[in-house]
Amino acid sequence: ALELLDGGDAFYGRGVSRAVANINGIIAPAVVGQDCADQAMFDRFLVGLDGTDNKSALGANAVLAVSLAAARAGAAARGIPLHEHLHRGPHRLPVPFMNVINGGAHAGNDLDIQEYMIAPTGFDTFHEALRAGVEVYHELRHILSERYGRSATNVGDEGGFAPPLSAPDEPLEIILESVEEWDYGGRIGLAVDAAASGFADGDGYLLDGRRLSGGELVDLYVELADRFPLVAIEDPFAEDDWASFREITGRLGRRLRIIGDDIFVSDPAIVRRGIEEEAANTVLLKVNQIGTVPEAIETVDVAFGAGLDIMVSHRSGETCDDFIADLAVAIGCGIIKAGAPCRSERTAKYNRLLRIAETTGLPYGLRERDA
Structure with a gap:
């Protein structure tokens, strides 16, 4: 997955204003109102919105930020901790x-x-x-x-x-x-x-x-x-x-x-x-x-x-x-x-x-x- 950085002189090229702009200008209008309960379906939509194999169009940092936010929103909507919302098997402290x-x-x-x-x-x-x-x-x-x-x-x-x-x-x-x-x-x-x-x-x-x-x-x-x-x-x-x-x-x-x-x-x-x-x-x-x-x-x-x-x-x-x-x-x-x-x-x-x-x-x- 490709992290989208601004390049140039600002922040030594490590700025992320382009990725943030993609969240606010492209991703947000498309996902506002969608149900976060089904994380897999939500993220399939995100990946499709990007349309590339390595998330280079919107930036993997933009896509992941929204994916993580959706997971937290899904947990909050269910009123349970994030680890329970993400549950995949017997829970264990690592x-x-x-x-x-x-x-x-x-x-x-x-x-x-x-x-x-x-x-x-x-x-x-x-x-x-x-x-x-x-x-x-x-x-x-x-x-x-x-x-x-x-x-x-x-x-x-x-x-x-x-x-x-x-x-x-x-x-x-x-x-x-x-x-x-x-x-x-x-x-x-x-x-x-x-x-x-x-x-x-x-x-x-x-x-x-x-x-x-x-x-x-x-x-x-x-x-x-x-x-x-x-x-x-x-x-x-x-x-x-x-x-x-x-x-x-x-x-x-x-x-x-x-x-x-x-x-x-x-x-x-x-x-x-x-x-x-x-x-x-x-x-x-x-x-x-x-x-x-x-x-x-x-x-x-x-x-x-x-x-x-x-x-x-x-x-x-x-x-x-x-x-x-x-x-x-x-x-x-x-x-x-x-x-x-x-x-x-x-x-x-x-x-x-x-x-x-x-x-x-x-x-x-x-x-x-x-x-």
């Missing part, structure tokens, strides 16, 4: 995969791997898990400041720290130290988003100054999984390296989640190919990547129908909207990726999940088959 060290495109350091995360899986409630994550995050801040100076605690795009590290295992060692300082060993797992398209180099990879083939990079990930309590690896290879995705899923797929983001781009058609090729066991879902709520739900249905998992995700460029918190609960995926417990556009999601937990008493944790 495990937050918190980005605590940033690298790659999200930071100004020498780390090639883009994200290092903690996953508090071994807790009974979302409140306990979030508290543990916050404690480890601030312990990590203390360790980095003591070891590398205060500048090491500057944060990247998603709220994780951006210390002067380069080797792919260094962040895992320091994060594990922070986890063990709070006696959370065995209750908090580690995860990485390699975003390997960012360090792909020709038909191989250039990681920390070393040139690796796809097979050699698989071996590196297996070594890391043996040394550290890894529970997930996202985008371990470039988006077009299907062979390496198949290899790592075959070798590590029973032990941890192999998550496809760039390879799938939340597109149900590409997810179907991934199912056929056994390229991953988890699909990262970004609603604005596919463009409407029903299209995102289709991706969920395709993945769950084939036995794959879903991780609902924020974007590196985020807002304070908390829609994805309700979506994660509604589909019962058991996993959400919303950044560090830092920066208001990240904590908005965690605060919403806390409110849902307080008012519903829903179970917390991974999906039943993985718990």
